[in-house]
Amino acid sequence: MSSVGIKGYSYCLNHTPELGLHYGSTPFVEREAKGESDFLKSLPRYIQTYEQAAGYAPNQAYIGGIDYEAFEGAKTPWIENYLTNAQRYGRYGEIMPEDEFLGLMAICDVFDLIWLEKSFADEVKTKLSKDPVMNESIVARLKGVHELAEIETEVKDKKGRPLYYGGKIVGCVRNGHEIDDCLFAYVLMENLACKAGGVLALLHLLKNSGTKPEEIDFVIECSEEGAGDMNQRAGGNFAKAVAEIAGCVNASGCDIRGFCAGPVNALISGASQVAAGARKNCVVLAGGAVPKLYMNSRDHVKKGLPALEDCLGNFAVLLVPDDGTNPVIRLDALGKHSVGAGAAPQAVASALIYEPLSAQNLSFGDVDKYAAELQIPEITLPAGAGDVPHANIKMTAALAVMKKALEKSEMDGFIKKHGVIGFAHTQGHIPSGVPFIGVACDHIKAGTMKRVMIIGKGSLFLARLTNLADGASFLIEPSGGASDASKAGASRPGTPAAVSKEDVKSMILEALSEIVGKLS
Amino acid sequence: MDLQNQQRIKDAAEKFGSDCIVILGSSDAEGAEIYAETVSNGDPTYAGPLAGVPLGLPVYHVFDQTIRDECDPAAWEEQISMMEMVLDPEALAAAVKGIRDQFSKNVL
Numbered sequence: 001m002s003s004v005g006i007k008g009y010s011y012c013l014n015h016t017p018e019l020g021l022h023y024g025s026t027p028f029v030e031r032e033a034k035g036e037s038d039f040l041k042s043l044p045r046y047i048q049t050y051e052q053a054a055g056y057a058p059n060q061a062y063i064g065g066i067d068y069e070a071f072e073g074a075k076t077p078w079i080e081n082y083l084t085n086a087q088r089y090g091r092y093g094e095i096m097p098e099d100e101f102l103g104l105m106a107i108c109d110v111f112d113l114i115w116l117e118k119s120f121a122d123e124v125k126t127k128l129s130k131d132p133v134m135n136e137s138i139v140a141r142l143k144g145v146h147e148l149a150e151i152e153t154e155v156k157d158k159k160g161r162p163l164y165y166g167g168k169i170v171g172c173v174r175n176g177h178e179i180d181d182c183l184f185a186y187v188l189m190e191n192l193a194c195k196a197g198g199v200l201a202l203l204h205l206l207k208n209s210g211t212k213p214e215e216i217d218f219v220i221e222c223s224e225e226g227a228g229d230m231n232q233r234a235g236g237n238f239a240k241a242v243a244e245i246a247g248c249v250n251a252s253g254c255d256i257r258g259f260c261a262g263p264v265n266a267l268i269s270g271a272s273q274v275a276a277g278a279r280k281n282c283v284v285l286a287g288g289a290v291p292k293l294y295m296n297s298r299d300h301v302k303k304g305l306p307a308l309e310d311c312l313g314n315f316a317v318l319l320v321p322d323d324g325t326n327p328v329i330r331l332d333a334l335g336k337h338s339v340g341a342g343a344a345p346q347a348v349a350s351a352l353i354y355e356p357l358s359a360q361n362l363s364f365g366d367v368d369k370y371a372a373e374l375q376i377p378e379i380t381l382p383a384g385a386g387d388v389p390h391a392n393i394k395m396t397a398a399l400a401v402m403k404k405a406l407e408k409s410e411m412d413g414f415i416k417k418h419g420v421i422g423f424a425h426t427q428g429h430i431p432s433g434v435p436f437i438g439v440a441c442d443h444i445k446a447g448t449m450k451r452v453m454i455i456g457k458g459s460l461f462l463a464r465l466t467n468l469a470d471g472a473s474f475l476i477e478p479s480g481g482a483s484d485a486s487k488a489g490a491s492r493p494g495t496p497a498a499v500s501k502e503d504v505k506s507m508i509l510e511a512l513s514e515i516v517g518k519l520s
Numbered sequence: 521m522d523l524q525n526q527q528r529i530k531d532a533a534e535k536f537g538s539d540c541i542v543i544l545g546s547s548d549a550e551g552a553e554i555y556a557e558t559v560s561n562g563d564p565t566y567a568g569p570l571a572g573v574p575l576g577l578p579v580y581h582v583f584d585q586t587i588r589d590e591c592d593p594a595a596w597e598e599q600i601s602m603m604e605m606v607l608d609p610e611a612l613a614a615a616v617k618g619i620r621d622q623f624s625k626n627v628l
Contacts, residue, residue, distance in 0.1 A: 346602040384551050391547070391606065398605035408605070 003483055004271040005326035006476065008209025008318040009438040011062050012093035012200045013311040013425070014101040017047045018164040020293030020310055023189065027294055043297055046307040050097050053310055055082035058376045058423035062313070064091030068439040072421060079306050079378055089132070092438050093204040095311070099124050099165050100131070104196040106171070107141040108245050113188050115146045115154060116171035133203035138245065161185040180230040190290045194225040197287025197314035198242040205283060205316035206246065217280040218273065219243045219253035222266035223287055224428045242285065260373070260432040264456030264472040267317065267434070271329045274319050275483070282319045288312025288427050295426055296383035303382050313430035317437055322483035327444040327476050333360045335455065335473030343469035349399045352455050352473040364400035367418065367475070371436035372455035374424040393419030432456035440476045452476045521558045526568035529559055533575045538626045542579040543587055547607055549615040552581055556616045560623035576625040581616040583609035586628055
């Protein structure tokens with residue numbers, strides 16, 4: 001069995017309500033089309049403070065501030081039962097406040113695109129230096145400090161986009177090109193926010209896994225953003241740009257895209273490269289998507305509910321050769337949605353869940369948890385999109401009934417036992433199963449779970465290239481012992497595989513018996 | 521209903537006239553009602569090409585018995601039976617029927 005160890009993981013949120021109010025696609029398009037409409041005037045009344053966002057149970061579950069079991073037991077509705085004593089930092093990462101995140105975006109800017117007002121920049125520099133994952137060399141990158149008048153001129157006369165904090169302009173993103181819309185200030189802001197989120201996740205990953213930046217060999221970035229210019233619209237490479245800021249000087253990297261299925265495909269790709277010995281290790285990571293902030297806020301405002309889509313989601317996972325000590329991704333039980341599989345939910349579920357299980361003679365009940373599309377239901381339900389993770393496990397249960405692995409009367413029990421409650425923001429690629437990797441690995445290490453399936457599904461039609469459905473899945477399990485690649489010291493191509501003492505003994509015995517045979 | 525789909529349905533209705541039937545696969549009743557109203561009485565959100573355009577098209581949910589009877593049982597088993605266990609087929613069919621009874625012409 002080919003398998004790859006999961007050595008570490010991190011999950012962070014960036015609480016960015018003002019980026020959302022101005023640049024979330026729903027408010028942004030409304031403002032461009034209608035000016036300051038009634039909806040836009042109402043929206044600020046429905047946003048959460050940082051303290052509320054930090055005390056929101058799903059957010060704490062995401063950053064590991066509370067255990068998944070505590071989250072399952074948290075009083076609902078979560079929006080009426082904010083957790084008391086919620087902290088900024090959790091076991092997996094942090095919820096970074098907006099002012100510091102703007103500072104981190106400026107840190108990640110190497111093209112003089114982000115200008116921050118001087119006193120604001122000084123304040124965030126001090127705050128950022130207290131973050132346990134920051135160091136002097138990273139904070140020292142915060143440059144581009146300007147007077148407010150200069151920033152205002154950049155916005156008014158040069159098509160820059162203002163950055164707000166506390167309702168005031170504290171900086172701007174400068175326009176990158178007069179004609180090329182790939183380099184307009186909005187796009188550059190979106191990409192720099194995604195890069196900054198990726199950097200934060202990577203820094204937490206290094207801390208969580210006790211890894212030095214220079215030990216990282218390869219980085220794969222799998223967000224849904226596109227960085228490039230009009231000649232190469234989404235040319236990339238976010239991965240190397242993120243690695244550079246985090247000080248991963250020995251790493252190379254590339255980006256993998258696939259809408260919400262991107263992270264699972266990226267993890268499979270990274271794991272395959274590590275298993276083959278092509279990479280010593282591989283980080284798979286992604287930052288968040290500014291346009292998706294307040295994406296469903298029209299429905300939230302209409303129903304008088306808090307507009308909860310105020311956080312960018314980030315994650316990072318470190319893959320290493322399977323040395324027998326870490327939970328592993330199995331590469332012999334991958335769910336693959338083929339071109340000919342069909343787009344019906346039944347066909348997708350069958351390809352991603354039933355087929356990899358049956359190929360390994362496993363049944364539906366052999367998987368402790370199925371993690372697919374983990375959107376927070378309090379965001380999606382008022383928008384008419386239903387409870388997405390619940391719908392997914394219901395489909396899995398129905399599929400199990402169809403395959404005669406479950407009685408129809410047992411469906412409810414199966415759903416309760418094997419489903420996951422959604423705790424991820426509606427950030428496209430972020431909810432697609434990957435937020436549960438941390439919980440799964442913790443439980444596998446503790447011996448309380450033995451197998452978890454991570455499932456990503458992508459809506460390819462959005463790009464107008466194809467109407468095909470998409471998805472991928474993999475299983476996480478305890479290690480069955482060191483893999484061949486690990487025994488060979490994560491062998492590089494051409495390195496001979498290690499031979500055990502037992503192998504040598506049996507070869508000698510074989511040779512001796514051959515000689516004895518010839519003598520007699 | 522997104523604006524491109526509204527335009528596609530408007531174009532099809534203009535091309536095929538009363539031969540056109542809309543079959544919905546929506547998973548939630550509220551959404552199904554809005555889609556059904558859009559293609560029969562016009563876009564209730566007044567945002568798309570069907571705003572103020574009452575096409576009067578006959579509209580059915582795929583779980584409606586009339587549609588089900590027209591389907592190949594093997595294809596139904598392969599494509600739809602799983603979702604039948606997941607969703608509430610009667611409620612969805614009834615939600616669309618409610619709108620059809622009010623606004624659709626030339627029903628089956």
